[in-house]
Amino acid sequence: MKNRNLDVAVHHVTRVEGHGNIYVNVQKGVIEKCEWSIPEAPRFFEAMVEGRSWNELHHITSRICGICSIGHALASLKATEAALGITISEQDLKLRKLALHGENLQSHILHLGFLVLPDLMGVGSVIPLASTNLPEVKTVLKLHRLANEMSTLICGRTTHPQRLIPGGFSKIPAMRELVELRKKLKESISSITTVAELFKSLAGKLPDFKRETEFIALTNPNEYALYDGVIASSDTGSAPAREYLAYTNEFVVPKSTAKWAKHVRESYMVGALARVNINYKRLSPMALETAEAFNLLPMCYNPFMNSIAQLVEVVQSVEDSIRLINELEAAGLQSQPEYNKPEIKVKAGQGVGAVEVPRGILFHDYTYNAKGVCTKANCIIPTNQNHANIELDMKALLPQILEKSEKEIELTLEMLVRAYDPCISCSTHAVKVNFAR
Amino acid sequence: MKPKVAFFDFAGCEGDQLQIANLEEDLLTLLGQIEVVSFREVMKEHADNYDIAFVEGSCTRLQDEDRLKQIRKNAKVVVAIGSCAAIGGINSLRNYKDLEGVKKTVYGENAKLFDSYAARPIDAIIPVDAYVYGCPIDREDFLHVVKSLLLGKKPETITYPVCVECKKNENICAFERGQFCVGPVTRAGCDSCCVNEGTICWGCRGFVDNPNENSHKEVLIKYGLTVDDAIGKFKLYFGWQEAKR
Numbered sequence: 094m095k096n097r098n099l100d101v102a103v104h105h106v107t108r109v110e111g112h113g114n115i116y117v118n119v120q121k122g123v124i125e126k127c128e129w130s131i132p133e134a135p136r137f138f139e140a141m142v143e144g145r146s147w148n149e150l151h152h153i154t155s156r157i158c159g160i161c162s163i164g165h166a167l168a169s170l171k172a173t174e175a176a177l178g179i180t181i182s183e184q185d186l187k188l189r190k191l192a193l194h195g196e197n198l199q200s201h202i203l204h205l206g207f208l209v210l211p212d213l214m215g216v217g218s219v220i221p222l223a224s225t226n227l228p229e230v231k232t233v234l235k236l237h238r239l240a241n242e243m244s245t246l247i248c249g250r251t252t253h254p255q256r257l258i259p260g261g262f263s264k265i266p267a268m269r270e271l272v273e274l275r276k277k278l279k280e281s282i283s284s285i286t287t288v289a290e291l292f293k294s295l296a297g298k299l300p301d302f303k304r305e306t307e308f309i310a311l312t313n314p315n316e317y318a319l320y321d322g323v324i325a326s327s328d329t330g331s332a333p334a335r336e337y338l339a340y341t342n343e344f345v346v347p348k349s350t351a352k353w354a355k356h357v358r359e360s361y362m363v364g365a366l367a368r369v370n371i372n373y374k375r376l377s378p379m380a381l382e383t384a385e386a387f388n389l390l391p392m393c394y395n396p397f398m399n400s401i402a403q404l405v406e407v408v409q410s411v412e413d414s415i416r417l418i419n420e421l422e423a424a425g426l427q428s429q430p431e432y433n434k435p436e437i438k439v440k441a442g443q444g445v446g447a448v449e450v451p452r453g454i455l456f457h458d459y460t461y462n463a464k465g466v467c468t469k470a471n472c473i474i475p476t477n478q479n480h481a482n483i484e485l486d487m488k489a490l491l492p493q494i495l496e497k498s499e500k501e502i503e504l505t506l507e508m509l510v511r512a513y514d515p516c517i518s519c520s521t522h523a524v525k526v527n528f529a530r
Numbered sequence: 531m532k533p534k535v536a537f538f539d540f541a542g543c544e545g546d547q548l549q550i551a552n553l554e555e556d557l558l559t560l561l562g563q564i565e566v567v568s569f570r571e572v573m574k575e576h577a578d579n580y581d582i583a584f585v586e587g588s589c590t591r592l593q594d595e596d597r598l599k600q601i602r603k604n605a606k607v608v609v610a611i612g613s614c615a616a617i618g619g620i621n622s623l624r625n626y627k628d629l630e631g632v633k634k635t636v637y638g639e640n641a642k643l644f645d646s647y648a649a650r651p652i653d654a655i656i657p658v659d660a661y662v663y664g665c666p667i668d669r670e671d672f673l674h675v676v677k678s679l680l681l682g683k684k685p686e687t688i689t690y691p692v693c694v695e696c697k698k699n700e701n702i703c704a705f706e707r708g709q710f711c712v713g714p715v716t717r718a719g720c721d722s723c724c725v726n727e728g729t730i731c732w733g734c735r736g737f738v739d740n741p742n743e744n745s746h747k748e749v750l751i752k753y754g755l756t757v758d759d760a761i762g763k764f765k766l767y768f769g770w771q772e773a774k775r
Contacts, residue, residue, distance in 0.1 A: 105570055107570045107571075107572075107573060107574045107576075108570075108571065108572055108573065108574065109571070110544050110571060112570075133541075134540060134541035134587075134590045134591055134594060134646070135541075135590075135633075135636065135637075135644050135646055136541055136590070136621060137624050137632045137633070137635070137636050137646075139635055139636050140624060140627060140631070140632035140633075140635040140636055141620075141621075141623040141624050141627075141632075143627075143635070145623075146762075149766070152732060152766075153620060153623070153766070156543050156545075156619075156620045156665065157543060158543050158544075158545075159542075159543040159544045159545020159546070159547075159548045159666060160543075160544065160545070160548055162543070162545060203551060207551065207572055208572070211573075211574070217573055217574035217575045218569075218572055218573030218574060218575065219572060219573075220561060220566060220572075220573060223558055223561065230558075231555075234554045234555060234557075234558075235554075237551075237552075237554060238554040238555075241552055241554075249723075249724075249726075249727035249728075250723065250727070251548075251552060252545045252548055252549065252552075252666045253545060253665060253666055255723070255724050255727035255728070255729050256727050256728060256729075258729065262728075263727060263728030263729050264727055264728035345637055345638065345640040347640065350644055352637075431702070431728065432702060432704075432707050432728045432729075433728060434707070434709070
């Protein structure tokens with residue numbers, strides 16, 4: 094392949110959320126260019142929330158992303174609550190954790206079933222699978238619907254939640270509804286097993302590639318951290334969420350409307366694989382079994398295994414949701430007034446909210462004046478933290494696959510991008526492959 | 531022959547296309563009636579011959595106008611889905627700010643690298659045949675519009691405010707609860723979903739045709755609220771529409 098010329102340009106990588114491009118140019122077997130860029134239209138959320146009131150920020154910032162709107166709302170509420178010194182009840186905390194599980198389930202199932210599976214089955218989308226593999230597609234749809242029902246039950250709806258407000262919830266579900274949900278979650282385990290077996294039969298199609306990198310995720314000694322925890326790095330140890338800037342170090346890359354991030358290396362990775370790697374010991378029993386069945390053990394440096402880590406987290410979220418509902422039942426669900434509006438004393442302050450959302454660790458950081466008006470905001474989105482890692486993976490992977498056909502190279506690079514499940518609308522508050530020949 | 535359908539997105543959160551994925555089993559039924567030829571978010575294939583184009587997101591920069599015009603040229607019917615495409619949506623919050631300042635806030639000294647202008651709905655650039663309002667769109671509403679189009683009918687637009695649906699749902703009025711709500715001037719069709727969940731109407735479906743502002747002002751005075759309160763809330767979704775009035 095010494096004399097290989099290759100010019101690949103994938104404009105707007107498909108089956109990812111948002112727009113990203115891949116450019117590859119190889120001259121006489123030498124890689125001249127291997128680039129990942131984000132042309133998504135910028136949206137300027139940090140500037141848009143300046144001047145807005147503390148009780149609107151979660152509503153506005155949930156619109157950063159349709160898929161992780163619950164996660165954005167929760168990170169936003171945590172930041173506002175930290176800034177204004179608001180605490181929430183143990184019951185609300187559990188309900189918020191359920192909300193996050195609902196979103197992680199929905200997002201992971203969508204990614205695994207609709208976006209990753211077609212690559213492994215050798216088709217362009219899930220649509221032809223509806224004719225060739227209807228039972229499997231129906232199983233995926235059933236799980237996806239359950240995840241959405243769960244979000245609707247806890248948050249009022251699946252996208253851009255309404256019930257999540259500063260200080261708690263405007264409305265909460267009834268215990269009997271939660272018990273009904275628990276029943277469905279228990280029943281879903283057999284569907285998840287079906288999906289896991291399908292992926293197991295296709296796992297050989299995931300490229301065997303690895304590149305050592307740093308992983309960053311929240312960690313918590315008491316549970317598999319999603320809603321609460323401190324920042325942990327696989328390279329350097331841990332720190333409270335308010336010190337996030339020392340980890341993220343965002344920088345502007347002229348080719349991308351999304352910002353990039355790095356910590357102690359040239360790049361780091363966030364998301365399901367980072368979480369499983371860092372918090373492996375806290376996985377629930379069945380989640381751990383699933384990880385072992387795929388030989389997913391820490392530290393796993395194969396980014397393609399992020400999809401499998403998501404599958405592990407699907408099991409984790411189902412088991413943990415059952416546990417949370419059990420605890421809510423044991424404690425007895427406390428009722429709250431209709432149209433609940435917690436009393437909040439507004440004061441000046443600054444606060445950081447960190448939450449693990451489907452694609453990784455998310456930070457919102459707000460400063461409020463004495464009237465509760467936002468004067469400064471910063472949102473650091475998981476996909477932005479992954480951009481540098483994606484590009485470095487592409488650069489490491491390309492020489493290993495140069496002997497393949499252009500079509501296969503393009504597909505493998507796209508699969509790499511998809512494995513990260515990038516959420517580009519989010520990250521610009523970015524994916525597309527351009528081969529240059 | 532099944533009509534060919536394409537989906538496109540501009541500046542937005544893709545939450546509306548997600549509602550289409552969220553149709554679950556209904557999606558399979560829908561796929562029996564239409565042929566999807568382009569949907570970047572879920573499929574690799576792409577074709578430029580389509581009958582119906584569904585467009586999500588606002589237009590926020592000059593370079594996106596050509597893409598919109600091409601979509602208009604290719605499609606027989608263009609449908610704006612979601613607040614950003616239909617009315618400008620939450621993106622138009624920035625229209626109240628000095629844009630150079632906004633770019634600087636986010637990108638610092640690199641602001642000049644990124645082209646951007648006031649966020650606008652797609653009908654500011656191209657003619658639009660039908661609208662699915664909401665942030666996000668309602669799945670039933672979307673199916674209703676699709677069914678109308680498949681039958682060759684123009685989908686009807688609701689011309690009364692959210693209060694009508696809210697009363698029917700027997701909610702306690704947000705003003706009675708001491709909160710500010712833009713339901714009185716916002717286009718209905720959402721079944722007052724946010725108030726049903728214990729909050730307020732934020733105005734995501736945009737101004738109703740001929741909003742009764744005088745009556746709305748009376749409500750504000752009755753509850754001791756100011757026009758500033760109103761303007762503040764209007765800014766959330768009505769930015770482009772306000773500027774046009």
